[in-house]
Amino acid sequence: xxxxxxxxxxxxxxxxxxxxxxxxxxxxxxxxxxxxxxxxxxxxxxxxxxxxxxxxxxxxxxxxxxxxxxxxxxxxxxxxxxxxxxxxxxxxxxxxxxxxxxxxxxxxxxxxxxxxxxxxxxxxxxxxxxxxxxxxxxxxxxxxxxxxxxxxxxxxxxxxxxxxxxxxxxxxxxxxxxxxxxxxxxxxxxxxxxxxxxxxxxxxxxxxxxxxxxxxxxxxxxxxxxxxxxxxxxxxxxxxxxxxxxxxxxxxxxxxxxxxxxxxxxxxxxxxxxxxxxxxxxxxxxxxxxxxxxxxxxxxxxxxxxxxxxxxxxxxxxxxxxxxxxxxxxxxxxxxxxxxxxxxxxxxxxxxxxxxxxxxxxxxxxxxxxxxxxxxxxxxxxxxxxxxxxxxxxxxxxxxxxxxxxxxxxxxxxxxxxxxxxxxxxxxxxxxxxxxxxxxxxxxxxxxxxxxxxxxxxxxxxxxxxxxxxxxxxxxxxxxxxxxxxxxxxxxxxxxxx
Amino acid sequence: xxxxxxxxxxxxxxxxxxxxxxxxxxxxxxxxxxxxxxxxxxxxxxxxxxxxxxxxxxxxxxxxxxxxxxxxxxxxxxxxxxxxxxxxxxxxxxxxxx
Numbered sequence: 001x002x003x004x005x006x007x008x009x010x011x012x013x014x015x016x017x018x019x020x021x022x023x024x025x026x027x028x029x030x031x032x033x034x035x036x037x038x039x040x041x042x043x044x045x046x047x048x049x050x051x052x053x054x055x056x057x058x059x060x061x062x063x064x065x066x067x068x069x070x071x072x073x074x075x076x077x078x079x080x081x082x083x084x085x086x087x088x089x090x091x092x093x094x095x096x097x098x099x100x101x102x103x104x105x106x107x108x109x110x111x112x113x114x115x116x117x118x119x120x121x122x123x124x125x126x127x128x129x130x131x132x133x134x135x136x137x138x139x140x141x142x143x144x145x146x147x148x149x150x151x152x153x154x155x156x157x158x159x160x161x162x163x164x165x166x167x168x169x170x171x172x173x174x175x176x177x178x179x180x181x182x183x184x185x186x187x188x189x190x191x192x193x194x195x196x197x198x199x200x201x202x203x204x205x206x207x208x209x210x211x212x213x214x215x216x217x218x219x220x221x222x223x224x225x226x227x228x229x230x231x232x233x234x235x236x237x238x239x240x241x242x243x244x245x246x247x248x249x250x251x252x253x254x255x256x257x258x259x260x261x262x263x264x265x266x267x268x269x270x271x272x273x274x275x276x277x278x279x280x281x282x283x284x285x286x287x288x289x290x291x292x293x294x295x296x297x298x299x300x301x302x303x304x305x306x307x308x309x310x311x312x313x314x315x316x317x318x319x320x321x322x323x324x325x326x327x328x329x330x331x332x333x334x335x336x337x338x339x340x341x342x343x344x345x346x347x348x349x350x351x352x353x354x355x356x357x358x359x360x361x362x363x364x365x366x367x368x369x370x371x372x373x374x375x376x377x378x379x380x381x382x383x384x385x386x387x388x389x390x391x392x393x394x395x396x397x398x399x400x401x402x403x404x405x406x407x408x409x410x411x412x413x414x415x416x417x418x419x420x421x422x423x424x425x426x427x428x429x430x431x432x433x434x435x436x437x438x439x440x441x442x443x444x445x446x447x448x449x450x451x452x453x454x455x456x457x458x459x460x461x462x463x464x465x466x467x468x469x470x471x472x473x474x475x476x477x478x479x480x481x482x483x484x485x486x487x488x489x490x491x492x493x494x495x496x497x498x
Numbered sequence: 499x500x501x502x503x504x505x506x507x508x509x510x511x512x513x514x515x516x517x518x519x520x521x522x523x524x525x526x527x528x529x530x531x532x533x534x535x536x537x538x539x540x541x542x543x544x545x546x547x548x549x550x551x552x553x554x555x556x557x558x559x560x561x562x563x564x565x566x567x568x569x570x571x572x573x574x575x576x577x578x579x580x581x582x583x584x585x586x587x588x589x590x591x592x593x594x595x596x
Binding site: 035084302304306 | 559575592
């Protein structure tokens, strides 16, 4: 009988380890001045250094070092007073130099931690994930496998290499083993990557776009029999490229390993690939017989030895921690937990904050971004901010607050701006979307509505206030939604002696 | 006792993708042993007050500003490649059939 997730966890305790690779958003590469533009034509961003041509010499990008130190500081790491680069030697065409310049036994940041808060049935729980190291290295080129049926490396006839990405600064963040997460292992893994991504975004050191590969996660997982205290053999699932996939990869590996162990087989220490469609993993390429990278200190680069002054300057520039910022904004805007989570999950916190900073009411800013604009964005599979700018939204909200637009009219303005009809004021002018604020015009509509429904009007005269709703609706219709409903109500009730 | 065995030299050659005849291995194992022996003697001389070094110059923090400089054109980049296609370097099949 095969084990499902719950029964697997009754017998086995998972242990996690997470390796995250982050492409830094520097303008130039790690060791040369080539540009780092995403999506450029193949091999247009290469030079003798990143192609590994003989005689070329690397020089470290200062901003890459500073970004890495910032990451270390934000993760509560110690910054090493002395660190070095090493050559990791391997033959694989994704690195034209035949080695990757990386940090090995002397990384720049060590021993940090990150608190990961997850929502569970038993309330919110915080897991402290300890960080082993943060080190600098460089990204590899992109391979295109040609031939075979799958576009995969297996069965390919030959491969084509684009070295634009080779040499882009990459930071690797490695956790210590994360024990005792139990059934929450998938959520902790996901929560860790999400919290890390928030921090990296707040530091402005990376685009952190998982779908474009600027943030990639490798998930190490092993199981041990409950109570045995013996760590099991781990598998490493590579390049898991969304938060949801991180969670699914951990769940999938727990079930797969538990079933292997349960049927008396062994877990093989291997690299596995995550399959997006099924949530399963498959074995990856067989590595060179035992990894022997023959690391040695990179003779072409001198050590990085940040002094206390440099580190303190960087520490001073650290932004507010994302978790603290969230608490502060939630309080300032008086947002309930659930709405706050919705805003964070929709990744609209920054956008709402920017809108509020332009003077918009927080509640309105939140409800426009998460409501109407998100709805249209979802329909078109784009980001809300691709549709309309923060300043346009702030302007529209200001008009609502001033009573110059009703919600209904504002929706039309938003529609118009999204349809590229112009700025909010241009759309308002073109579509004549002004609130009818002229009382005499409203009174005309009210008289018309009453004439059309004299019985309803009588009910209101007799004290049945809720009956006025139908008349207000009729007036709104008559004015094409361009009246302020509150003002209509006021005028109508007064007119009917209420 | 040799500092490096013939088998170790053969393994290094394999890792470095250098094909070597038996005669070359015999010859190189001997030569490398002499080199390693010399380095070992230097290590004996270095006392506790001499820190390990990876670089002959006592400098650190040599960096460049994050400024983009012109790259090669794709034609230049690919000019030395044995084969290219679709503006990319073309390399033989990476993995053998499993």
